[in-house]
């Protein structure tokens with residue numbers, strides 16, 4: 001890792017990549033020279049300013065041609081570059097022109113903190129006090145001299161990672177107010193190399209499905225305007241060389257460390273160049289920057305891999321495990337939990353929960369999580385959000401009594417809350433109807449019969465924090481599932497003036513982050529699992545606060561294969577909330593073997609979501625084996641390198657993925673035969689990530705060969721016998737001998 005300033009250029013090197021920026025012409029245009037595999041030179045000719053010179057100092061007659069072709073590092077708007085800019089403003093006179101030119105730089109060890117936002121960090125800031133890899137940063141200072149607006153382009157690299165972290169800070173140094181109407185966190189231009197665009201598409205119960213398409217001329221984008229990262233699109237995109245595989249091909253990944261509205265866009269131009277950008281979605285965004293104020297845009301983590309998608313995934317997993325997730329749980333085994341949602345929905349009481357806890361304890365389950373329905377008069381999803389007082393008709397004796405009893409049984413206790421919401425039928429709403437977002441004189445849009453609290457108002461934020469704190473302090477609560485079950489719309493805030501209503505989306509996100517920051521500060525040992533109608537807020541931003549996120553409300557083992565494949569494209573397995581649930585599955589009605597449900601959940605945090613007192617005895621009898629399996633493998637799953645071997649999404653027959661320990665001494669692969677195939681005896685599987693020179697014992701293989709060299713296993717492959725039936729699965733455990 002190194003950052004150097006040579007001549008008028010900046011070279012940011014990680015172990016295997018180089019990123020090069022150069023300043024061109026007397027006016028100080030900041031150009032993007034190169035990003036890719038590590039190189040020694042600074043190929044400034046890639047800026048093409050000497051060809052057919054349009055460069056303003058030599059040919060101001062064709063300034064427009066220069067502006068519209070120059071490969072920019074942070075493009076402005078309305079001054080000759082017709083490609084979409086990374087920043088847009090409205091100045092005091094109503095003009096929208098803006099462009100930044102170079103002023104200076106600073107290279108330093110470490111990394112500056114961004115205010116109020118989730119962010120990557122050097123390891124020593126980890127909550128568990130561990131020290132780790134160092135960082136190096138570059139700040140490029142630029143300004144729009146006409147507007148007196150300053151930009152700080154920020155870059156950080158870590159010594160143990162090939163990722164590049166980018167973000168931008170805008171400072172209004174003029175004596176006038178200005179409106180920011182668009183601010184991307186990262187943008188750069190490069191020659192098109194026949195890339196395709198890989199994004200993660202979804203819906204409720206089928207989040208993060210991989211979707212790859214050609215990049216045609218014009219703009220191709222995904223985004224969210226829902227006030228959260230969303231079920232539908234994901235704050236991620238990758239430019240993927242055509243025909244790339246898990247091992248081969250050039251891939252540029254962009255992952256946004258933010259949980260609100262986002263835009264991820266590529267623009268292919270008339271000259272076959274590509275402008276890629278990522279940041280807060282400009283739709284609905286208008287931020288007043290008063291004289292002297294600054295705006296900090298969230299970070300984008302960019303990863304380049306010239307060895308396909310697999311290497312990109314492993315780079316993101318390591319980056320997020322080492323430099324984003326702070327929870328002390330990140331390096332610890334998570335307690336195996338049982339959640340009562342699919343077991344009881346709203347129909348439970350103290351005795352029912354204690355029955356579940358007693359039975360769970362016998363099978364090695366370690367924590368009971370009480371889901372929705374314990375507060376106010378919430379017997380269905382029509383009321384009581386905001387009234388965070390215990391429903392004593394259901395929980396006779398109160399919350400502390402229940403928690404104490406659960407603890408006596410020998411289980412930890414966790415609870416569900418949805419702090420950002422307010423039901424129209426709640427005491428809170430009756431007292432403060434104006435605390436919900438609403439556009440005056442319009443019928444407010446209900447969703448799941450609830451509204452969103454206007455957390456941009458300090459009094460609402462304080463009230464919400466006090467509610468959370470009161471609940472968590474009232475008993476020995478060791479886990480919180482923080483849910484968010486509707487998206488934002490109808491944005492109107494009584495706390496903001498008419499010029500500032502366009503700030504709501506981002507201010508809302510800052511408020512949620514503020515609440516979660518208070519939470520992890522005040523309750524540092526609490527295990528926080530974020531959730532949003534399943535996995536609608538599964539994003540890097542939330543991982544900064546909680547080490548795990550509920551992946552999807554779809555707990556069907558087969559549906560989970562695709563959901564977890566897309567999620568693991570970016571996120572470590574240890575962050576994916578995954579549970580064994582009952583059958584027929586409550587979302588799709590599918591019946592899968594209990595064993596397969598366990599194997600699939602093992603690729604996540606692992607837990608149960610069923611009524612353990614009611615499931616078939618033969619299933620219940622398998623739980624002790626499954627909890628033992630979790631303890632045997634979880635540190636490997638949590639810390640190992642992830643390899644995707646085969647995808648049911650592509651082959652329609654089977655799925656195979658696994659983890660290999662960092663020292664390559666142990667590996668665990670999961671094979672799921674989704675569909676049985678007639679007249680087919682065994683399947684050849686070539687595993688990956690092993691030490692070719694080392695010999696491995698294949699435990700429980702059932703195959704002829706049990707000790708083989710890593711090279712044999714990877715090049716010749718191993719045979720998996722037909723498992724007879726649909727939805728069957730098998731673990732392949734390898735130990736170096």
Ligand code: GLA
Nearest residue numbers: 341371372531532533534553
């Ligand atoms: C969301 C969550 C579920 C459950 C319900 C409760 O849908 O994803 O797991 O907690 O809310 O209402």
